[in-house]
Amino acid sequence: MRMDKLVKVGMADLNTAKVPQTIRTSGLGSCIGVVVYDERLKLSAMAHIMLPDSTYARSGVINRAKYADTAVADLIGLLEADGALRSRLKAKIAGGAQMFQFSSSNEAMRIGPRNAEAVKDVLASFRVELVHEDTGGGSGRTIEFNPATSVLNIRTVNKGVVEV
Amino acid sequence: MFQYEHVTAGHLDMLKEIGNIGAGHAATALSEMLGKTIDMNVPSVRVVPFNHICDAVGGDEEPVTAVFLRIEGDAPGSMYFMMPAAEGSRLIGQLLNDSGIDFLSNEPNAMGRSALNEVGNILAGAYLSSLSDFTALNLKPTPPALAVDMAMAVLSFGLIEISKAGDYAIVIDTEISETGSDNALRTKGHFFLLPDPDSLEAVFHSLGVNENG
Known part of the structure; x- marks a missing residue:
């Protein structure tokens, strides 16, 4: 089976990538890109989450990739199904920006920081070590993870590229 | 709650008319501000999966200038006036008579940002007040x-309310443009109106369109 070299993850979406693939999601604003990986098997899984918790859902059938709690659980499940060991899993996260500064301090406007908190809580509850976090601020981010090196590449419009 | 699957051709025509009326008034306001002719295309109304929401503005990572506001009242929603960053810089440069304005540079540029915010405010105000008159809804x-950033990063913020109900948005998109004397396209901007899921019902109801279109 031919594999695409680059796996793309859309908004409210998740997917997996293994060597020699890389996995990428673009245009994270208040959303969080979370990558969970097994360094030894060089397996990775990424989600682009929009909301902190699946209790926000208003319809019966939910898209599990959209919420921090269900998305992280699914990433771990997918990696374990491929042979990854829970105790070896690590995570890197980016996003959760406040794209707009408002004069009024409406709680709904703080969705970015709340997403970041939620993702960290869920990772902790699964005992997945958070190796790097690039959250908050006011800039959109595009991220790409390479399971061969466990390096996460983070690009912003104004500050160029950093590798973590 | 109104289901997107139930949107009919009659509904879409009604929403197009909303884009026409709203953006038409905004284009007139911009035209007066610049002293130039502003053209408007036929609005497009689409039920768009989140992953294709940025197609109209050049893709997820396209740098844009975006003025965002929430609509409160009888039919809540989100609204954007969005331009490719280079176009936004040029528009404000024209208004302030300062060709050095570049929103993508790391210069603070408080004056330019404040002008852009005000332009967005005036245009959105013109859009909404005409819409409010047309629908008799309080908006x-x-x-x-x-914000000046990647299109997806700024648009996703306006999808938060909608995302609680599904993975699709109704996007009422109207493009406005300035055509120069040499017929070259000058400035291109987009109005995006993203009604919250519950708002469609209110809009259709007040316009006398029933659930079946």
Whole structure:
């Protein structure tokens, strides 16, 4: 089976990538890109989450990739199904920006920081070590993870590229 | 709640008319501000999966200037006035008579940002007040907020309310443009109106369109 070299993850979406693939999601604003990986098997899984918790859902059938709690659980499940060991899993996260500064301090406007908190809580509850976090601020981010090196590449419009 | 699957051709025509009326008034306001002719295309109304929401503005990572405001009142929603960053810089440069304005540079540029925010405010105000007259709905804009960043990063914020109900948005998109004397396209901007899921019912109801279109 031919594999695409680059796996793309859309908004409210998740997917997996293994060597020699890389996995990428673009245009994270208040959303969080979370990558969970097994360094030894060089397996990775990424989600682009929009909301902190699946209790926000208003319809019966939910898209599990959209919420921090269900998305992280699914990433771990997918990696374990491929042979990854829970105790070896690590995570890197980016996003959760406040794209707009408002004069009024409406709680709904703080969705970015709340997403970041939620993702960290869920990772902790699964005992997945958070190796790097690039959250908050006011800039959109595009991220790409390479399971061969466990390096996460983070690009912003104004500050160029950093590798973590 | 109104289901997107139930949107009929009659509904879409009605929403197009909303884009026409709203953006038409905004284009007139911009035309007066610049002293130039502003053209408007036929609005497009689409039910768009989140992953294709940025197609109209050049893709997820396209740098844009975006003025955002929430609509409060009888039919809540989100509204954007969005331009490719280079176009936004040029528009404000024209208004302030300062060709050095570049929103993508790391210069603070408080004057340019404030002008862009105000332009967005005036245009969105014109859009919404005409819409409010047409629908007889009470629609109030929040104060505008500005971002210069990747299209997806700024648009996703306006999808938060909608995302609680599904993975699709109704996008009422109207493009406005300035045509120069040499017929070259000058400035291109987009108005995006993203009604919250519950708002469609209110809009259709007040316009006398029933659930079956």
